[in-house]
Amino acid sequence: MKKSRYNLWAFFWAILGMLYFFVPLLGTFDFSLRMQKGVLSFLAYQIVLADPQFLESFRYSVTMGIITVVISVLIFLPTTYWIYLKIPQVKPVVEIITILPFIIPVIVYVFGLIRTFSRPPLQLTLTPFKTDILITAGYVILSMPYMYRAIDVGMRSIDVRTLTEAAQSLGANWIQILVGVIIPNLRVAILSGSLICFATVIGELILGDFLVRPALGPYLVQVGASKAYEPAALSIISFALTWVCLGILQLVSRGGTSQQLTGR
Numbered sequence: 001m002k003k004s005r006y007n008l009w010a011f012f013w014a015i016l017g018m019l020y021f022f023v024p025l026l027g028t029f030d031f032s033l034r035m036q037k038g039v040l041s042f043l044a045y046q047i048v049l050a051d052p053q054f055l056e057s058f059r060y061s062v063t064m065g066i067i068t069v070v071i072s073v074l075i076f077l078p079t080t081y082w083i084y085l086k087i088p089q090v091k092p093v094v095e096i097i098t099i100l101p102f103i104i105p106v107i108v109y110v111f112g113l114i115r116t117f118s119r120p121p122l123q124l125t126l127t128p129f130k131t132d133i134l135i136t137a138g139y140v141i142l143s144m145p146y147m148y149r150a151i152d153v154g155m156r157s158i159d160v161r162t163l164t165e166a167a168q169s170l171g172a173n174w175i176q177i178l179v180g181v182i183i184p185n186l187r188v189a190i191l192s193g194s195l196i197c198f199a200t201v202i203g204e205l206i207l208g209d210f211l212v213r214p215a216l217g218p219y220l221v222q223v224g225a226s227k228a229y230e231p232a233a234l235s236i237i238s239f240a241l242t243w244v245c246l247g248i249l250q251l252v253s254r255g256g257t258s259q260q261l262t263g264r
Contacts, residue, residue, distance in 0.1 A: 025239065032232035044233040048223075054234075057219035061208075064132070064215070065201035068139040069194045072147040075140070077190065080151045081182055084160045098148045101141055106206045113138055114210065131211055138207045143197035150196065154189025158182075195245045203238070 033040045035047075048054055083091055101109075117124040117134055124134040163185070167177045183190070208215025220238075224231040 025236075028232050029236050032229055032236055035229040044229040045237070048230050048233050048237070053214075053219060057214050057216045060214045061202050061216040064136060064139060065198040067136055068143060068201050069197050071136065072140050072143060072197055073190060073194065076144070076148050076151055076193075077183070077186070078178060080148065080155055081160065081178060084155050085164060094148075098145050101145055106142065106204075107210075109141070110138065110206050110210045125211070128213070131213060135207050135211050135213055135215075138211075139201045139204065142204065142207070143200045146196040146200065147193040150189050150193030151186065154186040157189075158185045191248075195248070199242060199245065202241075 032044050033042065035041065035043045079094075083094060113134060114125065124130040160182070163181050164177055167181045172180065202216055204215065205217035205221060207213075209218045209221070220231065220234055223234065
């Protein structure tokens with residue numbers, strides 16, 4: 001009897017949560033289809049996707065997202081591996097450092113970047129290329145908590161020391177160990193961190209706005225300030241991209257779990 005009552009309450013809260021999540025989404029989707037009076041159409045989506053400024057902003061943010069993911073993996077993967085292998089005592093300090101982007105407001109961070117790197121000798125805000133270098137560094141820092149923790153969770157699930165010693169006994173050097181042994185065992189963790197890092201870059205507003213770069217976040221705010229139906233369409237597109245990323249992550253995670261269970 002208690003178990004049946006518990007299942008009923010669980011079912012009730014699950015339905016309530018789904019309604020809370022999906023009803024506003026369905027309302028937004030329905031609103032985005034009503035740009036033409038009395039007709040349901042995808043006109044708002046057509047206008048958004050045909051807007052050269054949207055395509056430029058989307059292309060820029062995707063490019064910055066990919067670059068940020070690559071740099072983040074190159075920084076945090078060997079760093080986390082070395083911490084686990086050689087200096088595990090500094091792990092609490094590193095964990096504190098990696099949560100600083102959650103503590104320091106982004107507006108404070110971007111003003112610090114501008115004041116520090118707009119002066120000689122670096123002056124990274126004089127040209128678009130130098131500003132892109134600065135904004136990429138900012139993206140890496142903002143996405144640091146997600147990438148580091150994803151790799152950290154992956155490292156906890158494997159025996160780093162045993163794998164390293166086994167590879168060394170077979171004559172592998174450090175690069176071969178990292179590329180041929182550690183990365184294959186962390187592919188799900190790396191992909192998880194990469195997708196969250198990529199989504200962070202795509203949705204980031206303040207860095208792109210204050211550094212005056214054609215990122216997607218400032219474009220969404222600009223469209224939302226002057227139009228009604230296009231922002232709703234953009235919200236649905238962003239949501240769809242998020243679900244696509246989650247679907248890819250789920251497929252890869254399932255494949256990784258299957259390979260671990262079968263040993264193939």
